[in-house]
Amino acid sequence: MGETTKQKIINTAIKIFLEKGYNGTTMRDISNAAQINKGLLHYYFKSKNALFVEVLQIGAKDFPPKLDRILHSDKPFFEKIALIVDQYIELLIKNPHLPPFIINELNQNTDVFIDTLSKSVDTPNISFVLSLIQDEISKAHIKPVDPFQFILDTLSLILYPFLVKPAFKKISGLNDEQFIDLMKRRKKTIVDTLINNIKI
Amino acid sequence: MGETTKQKIINTAIKIFLEKGYNGTTMRDISNAAQINKGLLHYYFKSKNALFVEVLQIGAKDFPPKLDRILHSDKPFFEKIALIVDQYIELLIKNPHLPPFIINELNQNTDVFIDTLSKSVDTPNISFVLSLIQDEISKAHIKPVDPFQFILDTLSLILYPFLVKPAFKKISGLNDEQFIDLMKRRKKTIVDTLINNIKI
């Protein structure tokens, strides 16, 4: 038995929204790509916005648990960093449209986007991460850096290349495969950069 | 003497395009904000796209020269880094909509966007920057890092916070003034992180 029509719509909508963003996507785009009738979109989903919200909630459900498991494990701090960098980069390699999509929706539709996400996803517990870093500092395992800035550093180093991927590929002349390879090698670079900055 | 109508259109268009992106902006938005008649937009500019291209070229003209002057100066390498970080952060504080705008257009309209920019702006000479880093390495002034990755690190650390500013403000509860203050303090954090990673 194949996908139900509703499933087909959702799966297709995820793909198209990721590629083109909310504004850039038309209901016709989705119905064409899913090869179903336009009217059916409104039969299953009240409106474009309702479809978007539902897709967003489904798509976002799988991310945070993995990170949470790493953060709450009993592994050493430096190892946690390496694991998180690894998980993130692998996620982004598999979902290259995710970072620009999030940045775009975040800046054009801030409130709806954040509210929808925080309702459907366990908000990543920032204060826990902060306390984790603070703890390492007070135990003199790492230098007394600003935990906030350290989190910013980490996310910056991981996400930025995926945000400018099109320009990066054009300027450097790399193809997709080579870009992925560079990002896999970048894991170590990022961990080194982060750890060089905090090790005593 | 006040602005000419054409100037008024351009100035307004820059603002609106930056806020809403190309797709999110309507000609009506621009004419309303500029308080001029819709028809005049098409009198001065053939089409929405032509207006966009012109605005892009004008807006992009001022950026690269400053960086180029720093890069080609005879200042020590570490000082160049500090100056570049400073210039970038100050630029972004003054133009907070710039980073998300660029990311969005870059990912949705890759070719047109890059082509338009590279025609109107002296392409920032990446190979010169690479050779600059390579030179420092061969003189044993810094550790033998991958120059490509080092450039990525630098841009990542500078730009990322501005890309997620809305989420960051909402999560942290900071207001605009506090965010700017944090970014000014972040200059030193970034330079430290970068230099810690390459100093011998």
Added chain:
DNA sequence: GTCTATAGGTAGATAGAC
């Protein structure tokens, strides 16, 4: 140069036959 009116197209959404 500036305006009004409107053409021509396409978006999201609905009604109703099957």
Added chain:
DNA sequence: GTCTATCTACCTATAGAC
């Protein structure tokens, strides 16, 4: 549940009066 036809609203762009 699925389809076609159609509505309303809004977009870009143009024509033409002033």
